Amino acid sequence: MDLGIEGKVAAVGGASTGLGKAVAWALAREGARVAICARGREQLERTGLAINRASGRETLSFPCDLATASGPLEFVEATVKQFGRLDILVTNAGGPPATISSQTPADAWPKALELSLLSTIRLAQAAIPYMRRNGWGRIVCITSVSVKSPLPGMVLSNTVRPGVVGYAKTVAQEFAQDGITVNVICPGYMATDRVTELAETRAAASGQSVEEVVAGLVGNIPAGRMGDPKELGDLVAFLASERAAYITGTTTQIDGGYVRGLL
Numbered sequence: 001m002d003l004g005i006e007g008k009v010a011a012v013g014g015a016s017t018g019l020g021k022a023v024a025w026a027l028a029r030e031g032a033r034v035a036i037c038a039r040g041r042e043q044l045e046r047t048g049l050a051i052n053r054a055s056g057r058e059t060l061s062f063p064c065d066l067a068t069a070s071g072p073l074e075f076v077e078a079t080v081k082q083f084g085r086l087d088i089l090v091t092n093a094g095g096p097p098a099t100i101s102s103q104t105p106a107d108a109w110p111k112a113l114e115l116s117l118l119s120t121i122r123l124a125q126a127a128i129p130y131m132r133r134n135g136w137g138r139i140v141c142i143t144s145v146s147v148k149s150p151l152p153g154m155v156l157s158n159t160v161r162p163g164v165v166g167y168a169k170t171v172a173q174e175f176a177q178d179g180i181t182v183n184v185i186c187p188g189y190m191a192t193d194r195v196t197e198l199a200e201t202r203a204a205a206s207g208q209s210v211e212e213v214v215a216g217l218v219g220n221i222p223a224g225r226m227g228d229p230k231e232l233g234d235l236v237a238f239l240a241s242e243r244a245a246y247i248t249g250t251t252t253q254i255d256g257g258y259v260r261g262l263l
Helices: 018-029 041-055 071-083 108-134 155-160 162-178 193-206 210-219 229-239
Strands: 009-012 033-038 059-063 088-091 137-142 180-187 251-254
Touching: 009 018, 009 071, 018 033, 018 041, 018 088, 018 137, 018 193, 018 229, 033 041, 033 071, 041 059, 059 071, 071 108, 088 108, 108 137, 108 155, 108 162, 108 180, 137 162, 137 229, 155 162, 162 180, 162 251, 180 229, 193 210, 229 251
Parallel strands: 009 033, 009 088, 033 059, 088 137, 137 180, 180 251
Antiparallel strands: none
């Protein structure tokens, strides 16, 4: 299937490793020119160079912190300066640390808001004017299954991430007539360093081994395995494509059946 994004320009947050990296790879394979950002310059530049060499697509590696007021705008402006336009935005900035409510320090809440909610809002606000100018745009927000089924020991994520869904649904309605779609993807347990870190945190708190914690997580997934980040990348590429022009305002989990709810 031709996704119709050959030559489009995509900006992907948090893309030096993990899910963001998988998304950037998927978009480049489909012919998009890709800008990626992350805080760590060295790993970011390695990822950008690898994508460029493997796909032959022009890439931009822009170090910045999306959890700051200026980082998202700087990233979007750098992308437009490099490529002359912006067609696809994938908001992704990792997640807040695992914690329970009784052990969450007061300063963790504003930090979680900046990282997991305000970064999405700021990126979208910076990108939408360029998309409206072109009469075409795709925004895909990566959150977590915690927006549909709160996860134990993840009070920050469970509280802050649902705000992304509310924002995305609202913006989807506002800009649908401009040819801009806005959708949310909710990954479940994927084979990433982030999930390994969460397993290590739970193991330390419970006295189990990391292997036992991982086995327990997988035991709750009907598919019987964790997801491959490439699978999420492919889903993002489709939602970012011409073929998905009539899909907007949705919140879709990719979780191997983990969420049991109907919606």
